[in-house]
Structure formats: C-alpha cells, structure tokens
Amino acid sequence: MFTKVVSIALLTVFVQAVFASKCTRTYVVKENDICDSISKENNASTYQLAVVNHGVIDAACTKLVPGQQICLGRAGEDCTTTYVVNDGDTCDDIQAKSGVNATLLYSNNPQINEGCTNIYIGEVLCVAKTVVVPAVPSHGASSVVVPPATAIPANPGATAVHPSVHPSATPTPTHLNVNNNNDDDLPFCDEL
Ligand SMILES: *[C@@H]1O[C@H](CO)[C@@H](O)[C@H](O)[C@H]1NC(C)=O
Numbered sequence: 001m002f003t004k005v006v007s008i009a010l011l012t013v014f015v016q017a018v019f020a021s022k023c024t025r026t027y028v029v030k031e032n033d034i035c036d037s038i039s040k041e042n043n044a045s046t047y048q049l050a051v052v053n054h055g056v057i058d059a060a061c062t063k064l065v066p067g068q069q070i071c072l073g074r075a076g077e078d079c080t081t082t083y084v085v086n087d088g089d090t091c092d093d094i095q096a097k098s099g100v101n102a103t104l105l106y107s108n109n110p111q112i113n114e115g116c117t118n119i120y121i122g123e124v125l126c127v128a129k130t131v132v133v134p135a136v137p138s139h140g141a142s143s144v145v146v147p148p149a150t151a152i153p154a155n156p157g158a159t160a161v162h163p164s165v166h167p168s169a170t171p172t173p174t175h176l177n178v179n180n181n182n183d184d185d186l187p188f189c190d191e192l
C-alpha cells in the first residue's frame with residue numbers, strides 16, 4: 001500500500017516533468033520591467049510567472065533582459081484573476097476582498113508562508129475561485145520565487161497563524177487536498 005502510494009506520487013512528478021503544458025501567453029521584456037510589474041500588467045501572478053519561467057528567470061528576478069521573451073501562462077494552468085498586495089493587507093483581508101477561502105489562496109499562491117507574514121507590497125497573487133496555477137516544483141516554491149531585495153512586507157506586525165489553515169498544534173493537511181499534485185510538496189514546510 002505504502003509502496004503503491006509512493007509509486008503513484010513519483011509517477012505524478014514524472015508525468016508533470018515530461019508533459020509540462022504548452023506556453024499559451026508570452027511577453028517581451030521591456031526596459032525597466034521588473035517581474036511584479038509584468039505580473040500586474042498581464043494578470044499573471046508572482047508565483048505563476050516564476051514557475052513557468054524557472055530556469056529562464058532567476059528566483060529573485062534580477063536578470064531580466066529587454067527583448068527577452070518570457071512565458072506568462074501555460075495551457076490549463078493559467079490564473080488570470082489576480083490581486084496586487086497593498087500596504088497593510090493580511091491574507092484575511094485578501095480573502096475577504098477577493099471572495100476566496102484560505103485553502104484556495106494558499107493553493108494558488110504556495111509561496112505564502114504559514115502565518116502569511118511574507119506577502120509584500122506589489123506582490124501579485126492569484127485569487128481565482130479554483131486551483132489553476134502550475135504545481136509546486138519538486139524543489140519547493142521558495143526555491144523558485146524569492147521576494148525581491150526591495151520588497152516591503154505588507155504587514156510587518158503579522159504573526160498570527162491563520163486559524164482556519166492551522167487550527168491546532170497538529171495541523172491537518174486537509175487544506176492541501178484541493179490540489180492532489182502537491183502531495184509531496186507541502187509548501188509551508190519550506191518556510192519554517
Ligand atoms: C487584468 O484584469 C483586469 C481586471 O479584471 C482587467 O481589467 C484587465 O483588462 C486585465 N488585463 C489583461 C492584460 O488581461
């Protein structure tokens with residue numbers, strides 16, 4: 001039983017690696033672009049832009065080259081419903097404004113840490129009503145998307161762990177079940 005589960009998980013990773021879907025939206029980098037300005041203008045979240053360009057754009061997005069063509073979204077994994085983080089925003093605020101629950105917000109933005117203390121002003125989040133972004137890469141969300149050096153935390157005082165995401169000292173993994181692709185990539189663990 002255990003072996004079977006592991007095999008299926010490995011097969012899933014393999015299938016995703018081999019059959020990564022086709023890029024369906026592209027963008028040509030302009031002078032003075034930064035990743036989050038591209039994300040904002042084109043409704044492609046910070047996480048999505050980083051994942052679909054992994055290996056092309058570095059994690060902190062410091063090496064964009066004007067004229068370079070990048071991918072904005074891949075077929076079937078393209079979240080075009082986005083929200084730009086404002087000063088003072090908490091994940092609760094964003095959920096309320098966007099009409100999504102914590103499960104969806106964290107599944108579509110797996111770089112957000114457990115207490116939602118790492119969101120920053122200008123970060124572009126996917127606030128779609130279904131899970132639509134690419135799966136978390138095997139090396140973890142935090143290795144693919146790193147806040148820019150100039151990032152200003154949206155909510156420096158935030159320390160509370162979201163009660164609906166981590167209701168007790170032994171968090172249940174139910175909130176991750178929305179996206180079965182992520183079984184082996186518990187996004188929060190990377191941030192601890
Ligand atoms: C991004 O989304 C906004 C709000 O839905 C919309 O007004 C705008 O046209 C979209 N831009 C692009 C490039 O899709």
Ligand SMILES: *[C@@H]1O[C@H](CO)[C@@H](O)[C@H](O)[C@H]1NC(C)=O
Pocket residue numbers: 101103104129
């Ligand atoms: C979050 O919203 C989605 C979509 O509406 C729903 O399927 C899911 O059950 C909700 N999860 C929780 C924990 O409320």
